[in-house]
Amino acid sequence: MKHNAFSLLLVLSVLLVSSIAAQTTPADSITERTLYNGIVLPEVWPPRDGEVMSAEPMKVPYLDSPPQVIPIDIGRQLFVDDFLIGQTDLKRSFHSAEKYSGNPVLVATTQEELSIREDSKSKNAGGATVTLLHGGAFYDPADQFMKLWFSGGNSLRFNVARSRDGIHWERGPDKIANPATVVPVNDCFWLDLEARDPAQRLKLQAVARAKPSEKHLHKVELSPLYHAFYTSANGAKWSNAVPAGSSSDYSSFFYNPFRKRWAYSIKDSVPPRHRVRRYAESLEFGTPNIFDTSVFWVGADKLDQPDPKVGDAPQLYSLGAVGYESLMLGMFYIHVGPHNNVCQKLKSPKHIDLKAGFSRDGFHWDRPFREPFIASTRTEGAWDKGYIHSPAGILFVVGDRLIFPYSGCSGTVPDGRKGMYAGQSIGLATLRRDGFASMDADSHPGVLTTRPVSFKGEHLFVNLNAPQGELHVEVLDEAGQVAATSEPVRGDSTKLRIPWKNAASLSKLSGKPVRLRFHLTNGQLYSFWVTPDANGSSFGYLGGGGPDANGVRDVPPSAKP
Structure with missing residues (x-):
């Protein structure tokens, strides 16, 4: 009888430990928990560490520890935070509707x-x-x-x-x-x-x-x-x-x-x-x-x-x-x-x-x-x-x-x-469009250098307001050497393609960790993106959608269902 009771207790203990393990063991591997932008979700998701009684602003882990290399294949990249920014002396401005x-x-x-x-x-x-x-x-x-x-x-x-x-x-x-x-x-x-x-x-x-x-x-x-x-x-x-x-x-x-x-x-x-x-x-x-x-x-x-x-x-x-x-x-x-x-x-x-x-x-x-x-x-x-x-x-x-x-x-x-x-x-x-925040420069040239990023596309576009100013871009390789230099551009456009000196595109840098260095004078830079589409589709999402995309994602017409 004691032996049977002990056996039952042992079985219940194993089941309890297994149950606890099932609740705490991650359901997904690190690869499956890695997002489109390189952020790795914690094993416990959604997080349970929120402090109900605290009036402190929410902690944002990926801003404290961003990925070593940030993939930028999905969507226009906005400057609403420092996630993408390595160094800059540009001034960030936020804008209301x-x-x-x-x-x-x-x-x-x-x-x-x-x-x-x-x-x-x-x-x-x-x-x-x-x-x-x-x-x-x-x-x-x-x-x-x-x-x-x-x-x-x-x-x-x-x-x-x-x-x-x-x-x-x-x-x-x-x-x-x-x-x-x-x-x-x-x-x-x-x-x-x-x-x-x-x-x-x-x-x-x-x-x-x-x-x-x-x-x-x-x-x-x-x-x-x-x-x-x-x-x-x-x-x-x-x-x-x-x-x-x-x-x-x-x-x-x-x-x-x-x-x-x-x-x-x-x-x-x-x-x-x-x-x-x-x-x-x-x-x-x-x-x-x-x-x-x-x-x-x-x-x-x-x-x-x-x-x-x-x-x-x-x-x-x-x-x-x-x-x-x-x-x-x-x-x-x-x-x-x-x-x-x-x-x-x-x-x-x-x-x-x-x-x-x-x-x-x-x-x-x-x-x-x-x-x-x-x-x-x-x-x-x-x-x-x-x-x-x-x-x-x-x-x-x-x-x-x-x-x-x-x-x-x-x-x-x-x-x-x-x-x-x-x-x-x-x-x-x-x-x-993309106007939540801009990185601004006056008559004194300013510079913004991104963290290491990677992309599968080849065409760089920007959302730029600089009709009286100028922007040019450099691409730095892993060693920090200039691998590509753009022609200077100016104008006011929410989708402006960057032309390159001595190259038609950035195809040779596709898949490699690089930094983008933006040099701006008298202008506002709202976003940038690298895309395989020469017409500038970002492959990003569009809120509730719109007629130009005929849906909720910015993809080329050939990619639409």
């Missing part, structure tokens, strides 16, 4: 959207609303329209608008249904152009009924709320709900095209920081109860300044992300108050600003620019006084410009009544 003068471009027009209600207790008016909560912004090559999935009216009825140029929008003929189990709180759409099943081309995450077995709806003021996933060919008819798990009321998701993973940005509340985000990921969209596997991700930190007229500590209201060229662009919704009960008393919207962040592994965020990328005006009578939101997909690429849809709240309905969620509309902001 410019609001479109014709805003708003979508306003409440239907009877349902214009409907107004008033809360019997707070006397806050609501309605006269079209909004992005989160909605979605994607180019659809099927009919060659840019599309905005949005919500309208007090019931937050789903709808879609379309545009050829990204500026002028109309309600499209597509009919978008609200799944019967969805609660009108928030929604997040994603147009998946890589979907293997056409019936899953459009993806949705939304707050849903408490559980599939329960018939009652959640009271939206309660937390946590249950979320669910849905898929559809076009939004007219949705699949059955797949439970996502529970979280606070404003969670979302995005696709990381570099790692081929669906990532979930999950709202949580942790006093005293309050609104923060948790993270989970899956290979397939809509893994049941994926929220339950989440880890702490990120919140606002000590570098996020309070609104001096309010004084509340900033909070992270939401975080969306999308692949842009060679990195993940994050849109941080920084909430600076007032608290909801104060907004109700004031009958005025919350102050939320959109701020940009950048990630090269999809998890760790560098946020070197803390000024608003798109700000609430805080101005009485302005359509975007507060409550600024960004859609999933974040941006369109149209020619030389990036177009950022966003929604805002005036706090006023047409009859003059006010409320913290009253009077919401959708507008646009624009930015030069």
Whole structure:
């Protein structure tokens, strides 16, 4: 009997050790954990070392220890951080988006959207609303329209608008249904152009009924709320709900095209920081109860300044992300108050600003620019006084410009009544392509030398603004000797090919570790890339896409499916 008990104990011990080993042994080899840019992910992924209570900025391991050689085959290489920079005396400038003068471009027009209600207790008016909560912004090559999935009216009825140029929008003929189990709180759409099943081309995450077995709806003021996933060919008819798990009321998701993973940005509340985000990921969209596997991700930190007229500590209201060229662009919704009960008393919207962040592994965020990328005006009578939101997909690429849809709240309905969620509309902001950051030189020549990089292409392109200046480039070999020298160039172009002295291209240096040395006078350098395409396709990702690429990736026409 004792022998049998000992044997059973031994077996259980072995099983326990095996179970622990299975949880801590890396599932992937170093090769499989090495990303397109040379970054090697840690064995434990996603990382579990986030400090929930810390207000320090997020640590970014790959900036502290960059790869010895950085592959640059995917996308335009942006100067938003020091990942690519070995040495420089150029000055980095960050740039905010410019609001479109014709805003708003979508306003409440239907009877349902214009409907107004008033809360019997707070006397806050609501309605006269079209909004992005989160909605979605994607180019659809099927009919060659840019599309905005949005919500309208007090019931937050789903709808879609379309545009050829990204500026002028109309309600499209597509009919978008609200799944019967969805609660009108928030929604997040994603147009998946890589979907293997056409019936899953459009993806949705939304707050849903408490559980599939329960018939009652959640009271939206309660937390946590249950979320669910849905898929559809076009939004007219949705699949059955797949439970996502529970979280606070404003969670979302995005696709990381570099790692081929669906990532979930999950709202949580942790006093005293309050609104923060948790993270989970899956290979397939809509893994049941994926929220339950989440880890702490990120919140606002000590570098996020309070609104001096309010004084509340900033909070992270939401975080969306999308692949842009060679990195993940994050849109941080920084909430600076007032608290909801104060907004109700004031009958005025919350102050939320959109701020940009950048990630090269999809998890760790560098946020070197803390000024608003798109700000609430805080101005009485302005359509975007507060409550600024960004859609999933974040941006369109149209020619030389990036177009950022966003929604805002005036706090006023047409009859003059006010409320913290009253009077919401959708507008646009624009930015030069790759224009998040530039490396600048004045009349005194400056130099930027990259870290060692490698490429399989042969044509060097730059995004340069130097109509009165000049840029020339040298390529240094492993020994630091000049292996190629360019002709000087000048001009203002988002795609300028660099010509070489005594060579047609950089083909002889393909596959070899080299450094690029840029000499700049009176100009701004936004990005560079080396490509096999003589016309300058970067093979990078384009946010929600655009008409020039006819999709979400910048590839030559011959490479398109």
